[in-house]
Amino acid sequence: MALAQVCPGGVTCLAWPNGSAQYSVVVTLLPGATILGGKTVIGRGAVIGVNVWLTDSILPGTKVAIGTPEQEVVQHEARTAY
DSSP, X not given: OOEEEEEGGGEEEEEXXXXXXXXXXXXXXXXXXXXXXXXXXXXXXXXXXTTOEEOSOBOTTOEEOOOOOOOOOOOOOOOOOO
């Protein structure tokens, strides 16, 4: 059975028993990470970044992060009321 625990810095670690009383960290989920899909498989050692919405399976050792968002501003001409 996997164990979810809060690691230093508010990071959630999914751990699996390694045969002793200790657990080995399998996957690291940063704050706000969301895993969707009942058949989503996350490979050992994967890191899921802040605010990521993961909907597909990923390979072991994969790091998933959101890139820098872009902002677009569209300005319209000012209209005068008559």
